[in-house]
Amino acid sequence: MRHLLSIDDVSADEIRMLFDTAAEMHDVQRRQVKKLPALRGRTVINLFFEDSTRTRSSFEIAGKWLSADVINLSAKGSSTSKGESLRDTVLTVTAMGVDGLVMRHSASGAAEQVSRWIDVPVVNAGDGTHEHPTQALLDAYTLTRRLGSLEGRHVAIVGDLTHSRVFRSNVKSLVKLGAEVTVVAPPTLMPAGVSTWSKEAGFATAWDLDEVLPHADAVMMLRVQRERMSGGFFPTAREYTVGYGLTRDRLARLREGTPILHPGPMNRGLEIAPEAADAAASLVLDQVSAGVAVRMSVLYHLLAGDEGVSA
Ligand code: CP
Structure with missing residues (x-):
């Protein structure tokens, strides 16, 4: 290297x-x-x-x-x-x-x-x-220490994929380590070309967070990067939280102890509820x-x- x-x-x-x-x-x-x-x-x-x-x-x-x-x-x-x-x-x-x-x-x-x-x-x-390769390495390292081998583990990466270098590095490292990865975003924040890339690279894409979460062994929430959205933020913040936020309700529906990751900085109340960010299963500070x-x-x-x- x-x-x-x-x-x-x-x-x-x-x-x-x-x-x-x-x-x-x-x-x-x-x-x-x-x-x-x-x-x-x-x-x-x-x-x-x-x-x-x-x-x-x-x-x-x-x-x-x-x-x-x-x-x-x-x-x-x-x-x-x-x-x-x-x-x-x-x-x-x-x-x-x-x-x-x-x-x-x-x-x-x-x-x-x-x-x-x-x-x-x-x-x-x-x-x-x-x-952002070192972010992906530290995320996978943190998850490995919590879950053991990532082979066959299902990791959901959720949020503003269009603007996320963390997502682009993480899918590569997690797939290399044998994890099954599903990336979830609203259609407006799903990058162009992701469906072709996902087939080549071996990860899945989804729009419905509530269908994905029950099967996740770990959930990685991504920051909504409003500073990179010159054309405005659609959906609205409220719609985003309802559709794609790790809210208190969704937190309660995760399997007990499901690790929660976020690379930071967090938009508390937008993509992640404070209760999720500070939950016992949150790995944010471990990261x-x-x-x-x-x-x-x-x-x-x-x-x-x-x-x-x-x-
Ligand atoms: N995760 C991350 O890259 O955070 P900073 O922008 O604070 O370095």
Whole structure:
């Protein structure tokens, strides 16, 4: 693995290897032994052209807990606000001698493009509506820790699929790990071409959430991304919640203990009721915690070379 731009870059075996390392990192995290020397002397830059709470801070923590020097640069406060191009920006920061680049950008394909301009490993931390591979890895890692093997498990991914890079990465990783995936959205938020893609990739599509939920071993709710809807939001928020929200009523109809995931940030009361977000079966904060361990694992495998994980 030279870069992590898409879940296409990793096989099922490589995902399992990343999970094994993440489990070691998680144990380190739990035992409060917070620093490993694996990336001592390496420098990682987090280049975020879109806002982030979870991804940016967990990559920063992950790098620091592996003893890397971590630099954060966002569009606001960098010379991109003066019109500097993406190419000039990444060539400039890599000329300073960084060893790895973590990047979020609003343009689909931006991370792939950057990986062709520079010689250091690039991690895609979300590119437009294309992919968010580390989110998918941490989601599958969290589910695996809760359910054991995902082989034959039925995962429902529900929500604004059109604008979701999380959905696009998650179907790939979950199918690779043997899960049966059904994606559910209103027709207006079902991406063009999904029916062809679903047949090729081996997942199902549905419009009726109430038909899918009783059969789900896990439910992943997605954020309604109103900031990406230039033409307005249809259905209305109220109609959306009635048709596709994980409401209190639907929560009561899930099989007991069905894990509930959401990548965050959540629109409480729109796609997920507070009672579902905070339910005993909710894995939302487990996902956040796993994000550090999984990102440590990714940085370690991309940047550590032959050096060991030992404390
Ligand atoms: N899930 C996710 O990518 O969250 P942030 O936008 O806060 O990083």
